[in-house]
Amino acid sequence: MLDSSDNAPMPGNADSGSSMSAAKWLADFGPYVFIICVGIGLYYIADQISYAAVPGQMGPERWPKIIIGMLIAVCGFEIVRRIAVARRGSAASTQADDTDGGFSQQMEAHPLLVAGASAATVAYLLLLDICGFFVATVLYLGCVMWLGGIRRPIFVSLMSVVLSFAFSFFFMKLIYVALPLGEGPFAKISLVVMTLVGVR
Amino acid sequence: MDSFDLLLKGFVEVFKWQDMIALVIGLCVGMAVSVLPGLGLVMGVVLALPFTYSMSLETSIILLTAIYMSGTYAGCYTAILYKIPGEPMDVPLLWDGWGMTMRGEAAKALGWALVAALIGGLVSSAVMVSLAGPLSRLALSFGAPEYFAAVFFGLTTVVALAGKSLPNALISMCIGLLISTIGIDSTYGSERFTFGSDVLLNGVPFVMVLVGMYGFGEILDKIGQGSKSITLPAVGSTATSLPSWSELWGLRATFARSTAIGTLLGLIPGAGATISSFVSYGIERQYGKRGRQIGTGIPEGIVAPQIASTASVAGHMVPLLTLGLPGSGATAVILAAFLLHGVQPGPFMLKNPESAQIVYTILASMFVSVIGMCLLGFVWIRLVIKVLKVPQGILIAVIALFALIGAFADRNSMSDLWIVVVFGVIAWIMERVKLPVAPMVLGAILGPIAEDSFTRSMITFHDDWTVFFQSPISAVLMLLSLVSLVFPMIKSALQSRRRSRQVTLVEAAISANSG
Numbered sequence: 001m002l003d004s005s006d007n008a009p010m011p012g013n014a015d016s017g018s019s020m021s022a023a024k025w026l027a028d029f030g031p032y033v034f035i036i037c038v039g040i041g042l043y044y045i046a047d048q049i050s051y052a053a054v055p056g057q058m059g060p061e062r063w064p065k066i067i068i069g070m071l072i073a074v075c076g077f078e079i080v081r082r083i084a085v086a087r088r089g090s091a092a093s094t095q096a097d098d099t100d101g102g103f104s105q106q107m108e109a110h111p112l113l114v115a116g117a118s119a120a121t122v123a124y125l126l127l128l129d130i131c132g133f134f135v136a137t138v139l140y141l142g143c144v145m146w147l148g149g150i151r152r153p154i155f156v157s158l159m160s161v162v163l164s165f166a167f168s169f170f171f172m173k174l175i176y177v178a179l180p181l182g183e184g185p186f187a188k189i190s191l192v193v194m195t196l197v198g199v200r
Numbered sequence: 201m202d203s204f205d206l207l208l209k210g211f212v213e214v215f216k217w218q219d220m221i222a223l224v225i226g227l228c229v230g231m232a233v234s235v236l237p238g239l240g241l242v243m244g245v246v247l248a249l250p251f252t253y254s255m256s257l258e259t260s261i262i263l264l265t266a267i268y269m270s271g272t273y274a275g276c277y278t279a280i281l282y283k284i285p286g287e288p289m290d291v292p293l294l295w296d297g298w299g300m301t302m303r304g305e306a307a308k309a310l311g312w313a314l315v316a317a318l319i320g321g322l323v324s325s326a327v328m329v330s331l332a333g334p335l336s337r338l339a340l341s342f343g344a345p346e347y348f349a350a351v352f353f354g355l356t357t358v359v360a361l362a363g364k365s366l367p368n369a370l371i372s373m374c375i376g377l378l379i380s381t382i383g384i385d386s387t388y389g390s391e392r393f394t395f396g397s398d399v400l401l402n403g404v405p406f407v408m409v410l411v412g413m414y415g416f417g418e419i420l421d422k423i424g425q426g427s428k429s430i431t432l433p434a435v436g437s438t439a440t441s442l443p444s445w446s447e448l449w450g451l452r453a454t455f456a457r458s459t460a461i462g463t464l465l466g467l468i469p470g471a472g473a474t475i476s477s478f479v480s481y482g483i484e485r486q487y488g489k490r491g492r493q494i495g496t497g498i499p500e501g502i503v504a505p506q507i508a509s510t511a512s513v514a515g516h517m518v519p520l521l522t523l524g525l526p527g528s529g530a531t532a533v534i535l536a537a538f539l540l541h542g543v544q545p546g547p548f549m550l551k552n553p554e555s556a557q558i559v560y561t562i563l564a565s566m567f568v569s570v571i572g573m574c575l576l577g578f579v580w581i582r583l584v585i586k587v588l589k590v591p592q593g594i595l596i597a598v599i600a601l602f603a604l605i606g607a608f609a610d611r612n613s614m615s616d617l618w619i620v621v622v623f624g625v626i627a628w629i630m631e632r633v634k635l636p637v638a639p640m641v642l643g644a645i646l647g648p649i650a651e652d653s654f655t656r657s658m659i660t661f662h663d664d665w666t667v668f669f670q671s672p673i674s675a676v677l678m679l680l681s682l683v684s685l686v687f688p689m690i691k692s693a694l695q696s697r698r699r700s701r702q703v704t705l706v707e708a709a710i711s712a713n714s715g
Contacts, residue, residue, distance in 0.1 A: 110426045147593070
């Protein structure tokens with residue numbers, strides 16, 4: 001669902017009912033159709049759950065099947081309702097449709113920053129075992145601070161190192177978490193850091 | 201031992217050093233997260249959760265409850281002094297609080313908020329403590345059908361109150377319930393939706409779902425909003441000036457009304473502090489003696505929302521402790537802490553003297569938390585507000601690491617971290633496409649309880665679906681659940697029809713004029 005100020009034809013608009021673009025249709029109905037398809041797939045998988053059946057007793061597939069059935073029913077209901085609203089075609093129904101949300105997309109001011117932060121986190125998880133907690137955390141903190149709007153390289157570098165030391169102390173020394181040490185030379189760095197924060 | 205004795209003993213326990221330190225830390229953390237716009241109190245509770253693994257059950261719940269309690273209060277400082285609502289529940293406070301600040305009455309406004317939080321918190325805690333015994337006795341009479349009906353009621357009210365679109369909230373809840381079915385089924389031991397992955401055999405740990413959706417998802421949300429530096433307007437003083445007895449007596453009706461609203465709404469699953477705050481403000485505006493002046497900067501506009509949001513905490517905690525049902529995001533995390541310690545909260549806790557003492561110690565800690573947060577707010581708030589000056593990039597980085605390594609600390613498992621990241625991204629996408637997060641989280645947590653009670657009912661009563669409508673308690677709960685689902689649909693349809701009629705009238709008027 002688009003913003004009410006958008007000039008694109010709305011599903012509830014009588015003039016636009018037939019001229020609804022494919023993109024608009026996809027945005028309005030696509031997610032519900034997608035969920036129905038996934039639901040059908042999951043229902044099939046639930047049907048294949050193997051167990052030793054006890055006569056007269058419900059099996060482990062019943063509960064997930066009920067939920068999947070409800071999920072499909074809700075999506076089906078919503079698709080039918082949306083089609084009915086579009087067919088009714090009054091401006092009022094368009095407004096009503098606007099207010100109920102649907103799968104309207106509300107984009108961030110900076111979606112690339114979110115993608116960057118997600119990528120940085122994935123990289124951090126991949127690096128943890130190789131570089132160890134300290135080195136990986138220095139890199140990750142620097143990256144997140146940069147994405148968070150601090151654009152002073154020296155300050156970011158210093159803060160990353162200081163915070164990584166603080167976190168190493170907190171997690172290793174105070175709450176005894178066995179954090180990854182890393183491999184090869186990184187393991188040596190981790191051991192030095194552990195000595196510095198007082199972990200033997 | 202009766203409830204009063206247990207409560208007195210509970211107070212003694214709270215003042216033991218471990219519990220007291222946890223309580224003070226909890227109050228400070230709750231205050232810090234609630235003054236920061238965009239970081240909710242639920243996130244504060246979630247971030248603290250992994251650090252409770254090594255604590256005793258009592259100490260960990262006291263810590264989390266203290267965060268929850270003070271999280272409903274400290275946001276009033278930034279709302280009143282700087283027009284910055286730390287939490288959505290602080291928005292109504294801002295309308296009158298900022299008005300008083302502009303007139304140079306900031307200290308007085310803070311004083312009203314403090315007294316409101318104090319009275320709301322203490323009175324609702326007292327009411328709820330007195331209800332704990334009867335509620336748990338009632339819950340003891342619950343069989344599997346009644347328990348399923350209670351869980352179903354909890355889920356449907358959360359769905360009904362979760363967002364603008366009821367179908368989207370239902371979809372979110374179903375996804376949460378489905379997530380809870382992943383892994384080995386407890387009755388038959390068969391694999392469900394594991395897709396051959398060993399990691400999924402034990403199911404998706406709900407703690408990681410919580411940390412991902414409320415912790416990491418929030419971090420992505422903050423990053424997506426871009427860096428916004430907060431410039432604090434110059435305010436003469438952050439001192440608090442308490443109202444006089446006569447001023448308090450003048451607002452007795454507001455105090456009584458708002459405390460009742462907050463406590464009662466707290467009992468309804470899904471109606472958290474934010475809804476309580478807005479409803480109480482609205483009712484004060486409609487029925488208050490000076491209702492028409494609300495919004496211009498009068499104490500009633502501060503007292504009503506503050507009192508209701510703080511009162512809702514006790515309202516949510518007691519159903520959790522006595523029935524084992526969480527009604528909000530924060531209580532869902534507290535339930536998770538119970539389960540992590542191998543304890544299922546519920547009526548049986550009050551039957552066993554040892555666990556009953558734990559329940560009453562937690563209840564006693566609510567009283568101490570209310571008094572403690574007001575004292576801290578009175579003397580320490582200047583330091584708390586300084587958190588706003590920390591650059592956002594540093595805050596985000598620190599919180600992200602707490603969320604990730606906190607989750608890792610549970611089982612030293614990298615797969616848990618991947619789950620956190622996946623659910624964080626899912627939460628961010630859900631927010632974008634207007635799928636409410638709360639029903640999914642509660643679905644994931646309440647799913648096993650719902651499935652267990654449903655399965656037991658079906659097995660015991662030979663697949664008889666009418667069993668949920670046979671006993672008076674379950675019938676009433678099921679009917680209430682259906683009403684909570686149907687009512688928003690009817691309301692929406694009526695609003696739509698009314699709007700349609702208005703548009704037709706306007707169009708008729710325009711065509712008449714042009715004609």
